[in-house]
Amino acid sequence: MRTIFLLLVSNVFMTFAWYGHLRHTNVPLWKVVLISWGIAFFEYCFMVPANRYGYTDGFNGFQLKMVQEVVTLTVFCVFAVLYLKEPLRWNYLVSFGLLLGAVYFMFRK
Template identity: 50%
Template sequence: MSLALFLLLISNCFMTLAWYGHLKFLHDAPLWQAILFGWAIALLEYSFMIPATRLLAKHGWSLGQMKITQEVVTLLVFVPFMIFLFKQPFKLDYLWAGLCLLGCVYFVFRSA
């Protein structure tokens, strides 16, 4: 199970880079180059995401549990990415959003 969560974390690092990295690294490049950049990194993201979801499914996780967990991991990856790579200021609202996601985790896992 910890391997699946580790793969999910790595996958989200690549996903965040694929979706937003072009804004930092290719901001003056043509759109087609930004798209190819994103697709190349997304291939790496899928290479970690697919095994992660298969492992979680083998452990009996529902699709809802996998998706909510994915969203929590996404926020855990995105906030540091935004702060350290893009130099965006931290807002207390990110903490509140994280607490809302913890509520989602509670509800999706409570009947498991």
């Protein structure tokens, strides 16, 4: 569970680092890059331990990556709707459901 929590926190930082500037297109790109690097530092502070703990707790590398992708999309969906004010369309939900199916098969023995 700690792996999922750390991945969640990491992805909140990552999402703001990568996409938070989209509402501020008047800020020069070089400033956005520097600010994003600063935010991404905190992402790494959570992502690296998440992967280490997950690996030592029994996830393999493929499973860690797949779980990380689901967490990333979940965080991004909330971010896009609440922060970017973008609609969550049906085809996005279908795509997300297919990814969840991939996770299901990833964890089958």
